[in-house]
Structures are given as structure tokens and as C-alpha cells.
Amino acid sequence: xxxNTAVMVRIGELWLKSEPVKKQFMLALTxxxxxxxxxxxxxxxxxxxxxxxxIFGDTKRIAPIVSKIFGIVDVSICETTTNQPEDMAKTALxxxxxxxxxxxxxxxxxxxxxxxxxxxxxxxxxxxxxxxEKIPDFVVDLDDPEYEVFVEAREYGGIVxxxxxxxxxxxxxxxxxxxxxxxxxxxxxxxxAWLMMKRGVIISGxxxxxxxxxxxxxxxxxxxxxxxxxxWCPGRGIPLWIANLEPFFDAMTNSCDRHYTCLFCKRxxxxxxxxxxxxNKMEGIVSGENLGQVAxxxxxxxxxxxxxxxxxxxxxxxxxxxxxxxxxxxRIGTYHESPGDTGCLAVPKKPATRSAQELIDSEENKLxxxxxxxxxxxxxELWIAKDGEIxxxxxxx
Ligand code: ATP
Ligand code: MG
Numbered sequence: 001x002x003x004n005t006a007v008m009v010r011i012g013e014l015w016l017k018s019e020p021v022k023k024q025f026m027l028a029l030t031x032x033x034x035x036x037x038x039x040x041x042x043x044x045x046x047x048x049x050x051x052x053x054x055i056f057g058d059t060k061r062i063a064p065i066v067s068k069i070f071g072i073v074d075v076s077i078c079e080t081t082t083n084q085p086e087d088m089a090k091t092a093l094x095x096x097x098x099x100x101x102x103x104x105x106x107x108x109x110x111x112x113x114x115x116x117x118x119x120x121x122x123x124x125x126x127x128x129x130x131x132x133e134k135i136p137d138f139v140v141d142l143d144d145p146e147y148e149v150f151v152e153a154r155e156y157g158g159i160v161x162x163x164x165x166x167x168x169x170x171x172x173x174x175x176x177x178x179x180x181x182x183x184x185x186x187x188x189x190x191x192x193a194w195l196m197m198k199r200g201v202i203i204s205g206x207x208x209x210x211x212x213x214x215x216x217x218x219x220x221x222x223x224x225x226x227x228x229x230x231x232w233c234p235g236r237g238i239p240l241w242i243a244n245l246e247p248f249f250d251a252m253t254n255s256c257d258r259h260y261t262c263l264f265c266k267r268x269x270x271x272x273x274x275x276x277x278x279x280n281k282m283e284g285i286v287s288g289e290n291l292g293q294v295a296x297x298x299x300x301x302x303x304x305x306x307x308x309x310x311x312x313x314x315x316x317x318x319x320x321x322x323x324x325x326x327x328x329x330x331r332i333g334t335y336h337e338s339p340g341d342t343g344c345l346a347v348p349k350k351p352a353t354r355s356a357q358e359l360i361d362s363e364e365n366k367l368x369x370x371x372x373x374x375x376x377x378x379x380x381e382l383w384i385a386k387d388g389e390i391x392x393x394x395x396x397x
Contacts, residue, residue, distance in 0.1 A: 004080050007062045008159060009033070009053040012073035012169060028172035028200075029053070029071045032233070036065050039235030039387055049156055050113075054080065063165055068232060070198050071175075072167035076150070081158040083115050085123055088158040089130035092149045095162045096131045105141035106131075107148045114155040127151055168198055173233055176200030179284035179314060180277045182269050183207050183240070185221035185342045188288030188317055190334035191325050193229055195316040196286050203229070204239040204282065206273050206380075210344060211246035217340030223383065223390055228333045230385035239280075240390070243272050243380040248372050249346055255366040262296040262351045263360060267308035268372070274309040275377035284312040290325070291318050295351035304355050 014025045030046060030053065037044050037055075042065075044057030055062050059077045067075045079094070081087040092108070100106055108131075110124035118126070127149070128140065152159040181193040183205035193203045207222035219242070226240040245268075252264050273285045289297050289305075296305065306313045317325060329335040382393045 004056055005059050006054040006056045006078055006080055007059050007066055008076045008078045008161065009055065009066060010073045010075070010164075010167075011051055011053070011071065013171065014071065025071070025172055025175050028174045029069070032069050032071075032173055032236075033066060035235035036069060036233075037062065040065060049154065052154075052159070054078075054159075065234065067165050067167050068234075069172075070168050070170040070200065070232075071172035073169060074164045074167045076161040076164050078159050078161035081160060083153045083155070083158045085118060085126050085153070088123070088151045088153065088160055089127045091158070091160040092127045092151055093131050093134060095149055095160060096135060096147070099162065100131070100135050100138060100147050102135060102137035104138050105144060105146045106138040107140065107142045107145035109148055109150045110153070111151070112153040115153045118153075120153075123151065123153060170198035171200035173197055173200055173236070174202055177284070178202045178204070178280075178282040179286050180204045180206050180241075180273050180280070180282050181286040182273055182288070183222055183225060184288070185215075185218040185225070185339065186288065187329050187335065188290060188293075188325055189286075190225040190229060190288075191328045191332070192286050192288040192316045194232060194328070194332050194334070196314065197229070197232060201284075201286075203286070204241065204276070204280065205229075206241045206243060206269075206276050208243050208245040208269050208272065208376075210249060210346070211244065213246065213249045213345045215341035215343045218342050221336060221339055221342065223385075224336070225334050226383070226385040227388060227390040230390070231388045232332065234387055237384040237386040239393075240383040240385060241276050241380040242383065243276075243376045245269075245376070247375065248367075251367050251372060253346060256363045257359075258348045259350070259352050260355055260360060260363060261346050261348050262294070263301060263304060263355050264364065265346065266296055266305045267360070267364070268369075268376075270305060270309045270313065271369070271373045272376045272380075274311045275373055276380065277311055279377065284314050285309065286314045286316065288317055289315045290320060290322075293322070295353045298353045300354050301352070304357055304360055307357065 047054045079091045081091050108124040108127045110120040112120040149162050179201050183189045205226045230238045248268050384393050
């Protein structure tokens, strides 16, 4: 490791895993980093060490990209040195000279691993002494410093930095299977999709286009949500299926008890999602449902919705408050300030909050459900969102 500027990536939870799992997760993480940097056409080189990844190159461009990659606790722009205390001190001083002023509350945070000859406390005080010679009168304050310098003495060299840019946490994308997200024009479902991605799940979207039953803004918003989600996995595409919900709405509103419209609708969406998932080898269905948010999201009704499919239904927002969901939505970029008309014309005045499974079954038996589901799956358009753009993929026979 030469003296150089690098982006240091810190990995958290991965270190709880067994060796083989860790290896697999590290592989996924470095692959995701490379895919992201390649997508931006950035030159870099990567070195992997225990618990740390160093990326050499244009650190100002690399750091913000990498800090968005799931599975990373935080990143720092660092200087690499030898693991000799004098070298680390010289570099620490270089950092301090830019930001440390006399009288400021200051701390040196030192770590040492597989390096002998000094303890981490000795290293910290050696470094503080060197800095004191040039910038005297700082106040050592380990609890509430205004400025900190971090030094790490490791068997492969020294690492010095003074800033930690928070990452997203979670697990590397691609380490937790695949799932299709029922993705609407709303606030919740893109957040649900993002939270699953953060836990390592590769996501596809399924938007059910209500046609004349739905507000005209819905289709654009759903597409825009997926487009924005794609900025969270640079270099990798997110498929979005857009299936037609109109034939089902027409049939259902003609034949079934309108009181249960929202339940029929959600159960139908689940079935189409299951069809898409089966076709594309996905292991779960994600929804943005949230306990108690609307009539169809009582515990009882969500049970009836879940019973429409065999595949695992995942509801990452189940216990979130709306404020929390909105806060995440703003942070990840899917919040639309003025979404336009997203209303649904099929919603009854008094939607049912409790529904008996037998009644729902007998109402649905009035429809040719298999055919409606099959046709919705078969006629779905496929779009791909990648690096903040979305385009239609023409499906050949
Ligand atoms: P969101 O919950 O995403 O804000 P919403 O509030 O319009 O959208 P709800 O009635 O709360 O929708 O629906 C619950 C869940 O059902 C959504 O979170 C989403 O997963 C799914 N869903 C609703 N409408 C659609 C749609 N048109 N296409 C695909 N999935 C949908
Ligand atoms: Mg909702």
C-alpha cells in the first residue's frame, strides 16, 4: 500500500457472519462497488482488507457514489501511509493543519490491529504530541470534540482520516434473493422497495395500471418511482412490469359486492404479482401496506389479502408511522411534492374493514379469475429503469 489518497469503506454487520458467508457478501459488495463506478466511467483500483475496502482514484467523485451502496456503514476519504507512528503523525498533522484551530476541543482516535511496538493509546498520544508542536492550545475532549483525527495502524499500513460520511447500512444488494414489489404511484411502496433493496433483495416492480379507473398521473408517477429507485443500484437495471388492471375492474364492479372492492383489487394484484414472480424466478412479493393505514390494511384484511397467494408476502412498512415513511421517501428522492390526480374511482364510500374469507371466495367465484390473472400477466409491458433513466423493453415472442 503506497502513500496515497483513497476512499475507505467500512463494513458493519458483515463481520457477524461466518467466514464463507462473509466471503460471499464481500464478493457481492465489491461487485456492486465496481458496477457503480464503471457505470460512471471512473478509473479506480480496489484493495480489500479485513473489515475495510480501499478504493484509489478520484476520491471526491468516488466517495458520494460509494456511500449510497447498500452494506456499507460509512466511508472516509483517507490518506494511506506506512504503519510507523511517525508517518501516521505526519499525515495526521497535515489533516489537522487544515481544520484545527487553537482552543478547539480535539480528539485523536487511534486503532491498532496486528501491529506491535505500541498500544493504541500510546499511538494517540504520540500523534497528539506531534500536532501540539504545530497547533498548540487545543483542548483534548474525547466525549464531545469539535474536531477528530482518526488513525488506524494495520499490518498492511496506516490509514488517516478526519471525516466519516454515513453510508446506508444494510446488506449488499444481491445477497438476499429476488422479489417483485407491488409498486404504485404512492409514497409507501417505493419506500418499501428501497428498504428491501437495503436488506440485499434484488427488486422488480409491478405497477397495475387502472386505466380510466385511476387518476391520470398514476402511470407516470409509478414509472418515475422506479426510475429514482434505480439511482440506488447504479449500473444495474430494475425491471418494471406494467399490467392492465382495467379488465379486472370492469368485471369486478359488474359482478361483485362493491363493499369489498379494495380487497378484491389487492388480492388480484397479489395474484398478478405471483404470476410475474413465478415467470421470473422471484421468491417473494413486497407491498407497501401499513397496519391500520386504510380499510384494507387491518390485520384481518391483510390476512385475507395474503391468503390469495402462496408466495411469501413481505410488508417492510407494516409498523412504520406515516411521518417516518415520508421522511425516508424525501431522503431517497421518491417523494413527489405535487403528485397530481392519483385518485381511484373504484373505491367505495365505506370500504370493509373486516371481511369473511368465505364471502370473498364466493364473490370472486363469480369471475373467471384464472383467465383475468393470466391475461394481466401476459399482456404486461416491460420497462427497465437504469441509472436514473427508464425505457421500454420490447418483448419478442
Ligand atoms: P402507496 O401505499 O404506495 O402509497 P397507495 O397508498 O396508493 O400507494 P394503498 O391503497 O395504500 O396504495 O395500497 C397498498 C399497497 O398496494 C401499496 O403500497 C402497493 O404495494 C400496492 N398497490 C396499490 N396500488 C397499486 C398499483 N396500482 N399497482 C401496484 N401496486 C399497487
Ligand atoms: Mg398506502
